[in-house]
């Protein structure tokens with residue numbers, strides 16, 4: 001990603017520590033922090049300094065390396081995995097990454113584990129970047145198709161939450177297609193759902209689109225259906241925290257409502273996901289554990305005060321309770337296609353398409 005013309009990743013190894021962009025400070029300040037222990041990494045994931053399914057997978061992998069640096073025993077490995085998995089339950093990438101690490105590392109002598117853990121975490125980070133680049137090339141074709149159908153008109157894309165650079169190591173998933181299309185000179189515009197309660201759209205997606213020079217407009221979460229009825233949205237592209245075997249898409253709360261509105265208005269709805277976001281163990285989205293976050297995220301909003309400092313303001317009565325489910329499931333029947341690094345598949349063909357990639361035994 002380019003920030004003020006400088007190249008950045010969201011997370012990287014620096015010697016025996018990990019550096020990451022603290023997303024809770026964006027869009028007003030670009031702050032990088034150093035993480036030196038498993039406890040600090042768990043806190044960074046839970047408090048959403050790092051967030052987004054692919055990024056928390058890689059962050060957890062680095063968390064394993066930090067844990068082993070403190071203690072490389074089998075017990076420490078097992079304990080680190082349990083602590084990391086408990087930070088955020090919905091995105092499958094996190095559990096996938098730590099299980100992958102655990103399996104390989106347990107088989108090694110203790111003396112080899114730390115070095116290998118860093119190598120594996122760096123490799124997962126690099127794989128994320130290359131998968132996202134490939135997703136972008138796949139999605140660009142869809143946008144180019146829309147542009148070719150109406151050459152004089154801008155292609156309007158709606159996205160929800162943040163599935164851009166910031167949700168990954170670099171490149172983004174849903175926004176990878178947007179960046180690829182923009183870089184290819186296609187005339188596009190992005191409608192950015194603000195994405196209450198944590199406003200990942202308003203704070204993060206808008207910020208990174210602005211950094212890249214992509215035309216965009218922030219809208220309230222409730223505006224999308226109206227814009228669809230007005231013919232102002234050509235396609236919806238979102239990311240996902242988990243896609244189940246049948247093609248159900250679990251993503252940020254509110255995605256389901258956008259998919260329903262898109263379906264009613266015959267607007268294509270796509271989810272862009274790298275392979276580690278597909279959970280082959282689960283057949284249906286109903287089995288996914290939906291993270292319940294602190295009700296204070298609904299009761300308060302964070303923004304910049306007139307003094308330039310971050311402030312929290314309460315927006316609901318002191319007497320009222322709030323509920324904060326962080327994700328929802330969009331059933332496969334509302335999904336036009338899953339954009340992956342291997343191709344774009346209708347949900348019902350996802351499993352079959354992937355089986356075709358695996359070598360026959």
Ligand SMILES: CSC[C@@H](O)[C@@H](O)C(=O)COP(=O)(O)O
Nearest residue numbers: 051052053161163167239240252
């Ligand atoms: C490429 S990211 C896909 C999803 O992880 C993203 O859309 C999302 O829902 C992020 O949720 P968050 O709670 O901000 O981690």
